[in-house]
Amino acid sequence: MSTPTPDQTLPEGAFLQGLQSLRAACSNCNLRELCLPVGLSADEMQRVDELVRTRRQVLRGEHLFRTGDAFHSLVAVRTGFFKTKVLLADGREQVTGFHMAGEVIGLDGIGNERHTCDAVALEDSEVCVLPYGRLAGLSREVEALHRRLHQIMSSEIVREHGVMLLLGSMRAGERVVAFLLNLSRRLAMRGYSERDLHLRMTREELGSYLGVKLETVSRALSKLQADGLLEVSRRNVRLLDLPALRALLAKSE
Amino acid sequence: MSTPTPDQTLPEGAFLQGLQSLRAACSNCNLRELCLPVGLSADEMQRVDELVRTRRQVLRGEHLFRTGDAFHSLVAVRTGFFKTKVLLADGREQVTGFHMAGEVIGLDGIGNERHTCDAVALEDSEVCVLPYGRLAGLSREVEALHRRLHQIMSSEIVREHGVMLLLGSMRAGERVVAFLLNLSRRLAMRGYSERDLHLRMTREELGSYLGVKLETVSRALSKLQADGLLEVSRRNVRLLDLPALRALLAKSE
DNA sequence: CGGCAGATTGAAGTCCATCAAACGTCGTGG
DNA sequence: CCACGACGTTTGATGGACTTCAATCTGCCG
Numbered sequence: 001m002s003t004p005t006p007d008q009t010l011p012e013g014a015f016l017q018g019l020q021s022l023r024a025a026c027s028n029c030n031l032r033e034l035c036l037p038v039g040l041s042a043d044e045m046q047r048v049d050e051l052v053r054t055r056r057q058v059l060r061g062e063h064l065f066r067t068g069d070a071f072h073s074l075v076a077v078r079t080g081f082f083k084t085k086v087l088l089a090d091g092r093e094q095v096t097g098f099h100m101a102g103e104v105i106g107l108d109g110i111g112n113e114r115h116t117c118d119a120v121a122l123e124d125s126e127v128c129v130l131p132y133g134r135l136a137g138l139s140r141e142v143e144a145l146h147r148r149l150h151q152i153m154s155s156e157i158v159r160e161h162g163v164m165l166l167l168g169s170m171r172a173g174e175r176v177v178a179f180l181l182n183l184s185r186r187l188a189m190r191g192y193s194e195r196d197l198h199l200r201m202t203r204e205e206l207g208s209y210l211g212v213k214l215e216t217v218s219r220a221l222s223k224l225q226a227d228g229l230l231e232v233s234r235r236n237v238r239l240l241d242l243p244a245l246r247a248l249l250a251k252s253e
Numbered sequence: 254m255s256t257p258t259p260d261q262t263l264p265e266g267a268f269l270q271g272l273q274s275l276r277a278a279c280s281n282c283n284l285r286e287l288c289l290p291v292g293l294s295a296d297e298m299q300r301v302d303e304l305v306r307t308r309r310q311v312l313r314g315e316h317l318f319r320t321g322d323a324f325h326s327l328v329a330v331r332t333g334f335f336k337t338k339v340l341l342a343d344g345r346e347q348v349t350g351f352h353m354a355g356e357v358i359g360l361d362g363i364g365n366e367r368h369t370c371d372a373v374a375l376e377d378s379e380v381c382v383l384p385y386g387r388l389a390g391l392s393r394e395v396e397a398l399h400r401r402l403h404q405i406m407s408s409e410i411v412r413e414h415g416v417m418l419l420l421g422s423m424r425a426g427e428r429v430v431a432f433l434l435n436l437s438r439r440l441a442m443r444g445y446s447e448r449d450l451h452l453r454m455t456r457e458e459l460g461s462y463l464g465v466k467l468e469t470v471s472r473a474l475s476k477l478q479a480d481g482l483l484e485v486s487r488r489n490v491r492l493l494d495l496p497a498l499r500a501l502l503a504k505s506e
Numbered sequence: 507c508g509g510c511a512g513a514t515t516g517a518a519g520t521c522c523a524t525c526a527a528a529c530g531t532c533g534t535g536g
Numbered sequence: 537c538c539a540c541g542a543c544g545t546t547t548g549a550t551g552g553a554c555t556t557c558a559a560t561c562t563g564c565c566g
Contacts, residue, residue, distance in 0.1 A: 086414050089503045094418040108414065111407035117414060136403070140393045150389065153406040154364035160413040161339050161361065161370060165347040167420035168464035172522070203545065211421035213523055218546055234531080234545070250342045425554070456513065466555055471514055487513070487563075 024128050025049040034102030034189065035076050036130065036152070040144045047142060052076075054129040064105065064119040064127065071109030073129045077101050080125020081200040084108075085208070086117045095209035097159070098122075098183075098201060101190060104130075104152050122200045167211045175210040176220040177248050180230070184239060194242070199235040277381050278302040287355030287442065288329050289383065289405070293397045300395060305329075307382040317358065317372040317380065324362030326382045330354050333378020334453040337361075338461070339370045348462035350412070351375075351436075351454060354443060357383075357405050375453045420464045428463040429473040430501050433483070437492060447495070452488040 026037040027045050036052075037045045055078065058064055064075060067087060082099040096117060099105050109115040110132065139146040162182075166175050180197065188194035199206065203214040210217065221232045229245055231238040239245060279290040280298050289305075290298045308331065311317055317328060320340060335352040349370060352358050362368040363385065392399040419428050433450065441447035452459065456467040463470065474485045482498055484491040492498060 086418050088418060088422055092422045094414075094421045096414050096417050107407055108411050109407070111404045111411055116411050136399065140396065140399060143393065146389065146393060149403070150406070151364045153403070153410065154360055154362070157406065157409055157413065158361050158364055158369050160410065160417065161347075161349050163417055164349050164413065164420060165339050165341060167417060168347045168461065169341055169345045202543095208421065214544090215524085215546080216522060219522090222546070455511090467512090468514080468556085469554060472554095475514070 024052050024055045026052055031078065031102040036104060036148065039148050040142070044142050044144055047138060048145065051134040051138060052128050052130055056127050056129055058121040058125045058127060060121055060123050062121050064121065065115045066118050067115055069115045071106065071113050071115055071132065073131050074104055074106045074135065076104050076128040076130060078126040078128055081122045082119050082125065083122055083201060083205060084117045084119045093208060095205055098209065100186060107153055107156055172210070172212045172216050173220045173223065174249060175212065176217060177224070177245050179206070179210060180237065180239065181245060181249065184242070195239045197237045197239065199237060277305050277308045279305055282331070284331065284355040289357060289401065292401050293395070297395050297397055300391060301398065304387040304391060305381050305383055309380050309382055311374040311378045311380060313374055313376050315374050317374065318368045319371050320368055322368045324359065324366050324368055324385065326384050327357055327359045327388065329357050329381040329383060331379040331381055334375045335372050335378065336375055336454060336458060337370045337372045346461060348458055351462065353439060360406055360409055425463070425465045425469050426473045426476065427502060428465065429470060430477070430498050432459070432463060433490065433492065434498060434502065437495070448492045450490045450492070452490060
């Protein structure tokens with residue numbers, strides 16, 4: 001493997017720290033069916049390879065970007081787990097999402113060239129850096145990439161509609177179930193068990209995402225366990241009765 | 254004015270109802286500084302004119318689109334006021350946004366070619382129909398349009414982050430103030446008073462958006478009136494002390 | 507004028523937040 | 537190796553914010 005040539009167009013600073021010497025490429029990435037290159041032909045994917053040259057390691061607790069940072073790149077999660085959060089003037093914070101392998105982070109920065117939220121690794125992670133300028137340029141040549149970018153952004157909007165529904169219209173117990181089923185589905189899509197979940201976030205972070213306090217999350221989980229629908233042990237959750245859990249959402253009372 | 258030639262590439266069906274014989278064009282639209290063509294040169298705007306040929310009238314209470322409808326076009330609000338909402342299986346609904354002149358609706362449909370929410374006119378309105386296929390095609394030729402589309406979607410993501418913060422981290426009174434200030438700012442951007450607001454939605458719709466019950470909205474408004482910060486009379490709100498209202502959010506307690 | 511939808515206000519109840527204590531787990535250092 | 541402490545989690549008791557239920561009021565439109 002040859003010594004990598006640093007990409008001259010990459011932003012200086014934070015993004016160059018932790019640069020990996022691995023050759024990044026979508027073409028031989030096992031996430032290509034989930035991630036940015038969905039819908040691209042082999043040829044098209046190779047053109048994307050040209051600009052997805054940089055991988056970055058992000059350690060647990062490290063920020064990928066912060067509110068106010070200049071926006072240069074989107075980021076695709078390769079391994080690991082992230083949270084994004086927004087802050088209120090008085091320090092209150094709201095977790096806006098949890099992000100796992102194959103998901104793209106940083107879309108918030110496109111609009112005004114600055115990030116408007118923080119992204120923090122919840123475990124040691126690796127991401128692919130997607131320089132936005134080059135991505136946008138290529139997407140004008142490769143229609144499938146253009147479509148895919150629009151699709152990714154649109155899906156993020158739809159995802160957030162779901163969170164708004166959760167925060168605005170569900171009670172605490174329902175929110176927890178909705179979260180678990182969503183996580184279960186995303187794990188299943190990646191070939192993991194849909195029953196055995198390992199939560200990567202604290203009860204407090206989960207509570208923030210769900211708009212309730214950490215004690216409420218804990219109580220809701222205990223209640224579901226008492227009802228025989230799942231087993232909880234710290235951050236490990238086993239879903240014992242998926243149909244019943246789904247029914248809790250589909251038909252509330 | 255000559256008889257308009259119906260655009261052959263437009264989708265059949267619902268969108269053709271209420272077709273206006275007015276010649277739609279961004280170039281001579283007074284919203285061009287707020288709407289889709291922001292950042293486009295005169296030449297570029299004329300190219301957009303070619304595909305923004307159709308205006309549609311939407312009466313109060315009418316749906317612009319519904320969950321499940323096939324997605325063909327984005328829609329720019331020209332006059333009037335819309336809400337978008339998502340539905341839960343048991344009938345509960347969550348208003349995800351209120352949309353006024355210059356704002357683009359329907360971004361949720363891009364991802365999977367179907368709409369995932371309902372858009373309803375809250376007063377008699379007029380919209381410009383933006384056939385998505387042609388818009389995407391043109392955006393590959395006109396870079397400024399490409400950027401603008403990305404920007405619109407990114408801004409929508411950022412807006413929703415703000416709503417999530419509101420729903421997840423604020424108390425009822427703060428939510429109402431945040432909503433009023435947001436509306437005030439958007440009206441001011443359009444040349445209207447930032448103090449005199451006319452709410453276009455019922456207390457119930459506003460409560461749904463804010464994740465509280467209609468009575469709670471009503472009480473919060475009454476409280477703000479009692480505190481001398483505003484005057485309410487049915488759907489008319491006059492903000493009497495904007496700095497104090499802003500301070501309520503900037504520094505809670 | 508009468509009826510109705512929407513808005514306000516009050517009283518009672520529920521869900522969740524808050525405060526508090528105890529427990530388990532993990533990593534560190536004695 | 538165990539003790540210790542920090543951190544995260546669980547669980548209980550109490551209180552508060554918002555919901556629910558209900559009555560009344562207002563303005564609008566037929």
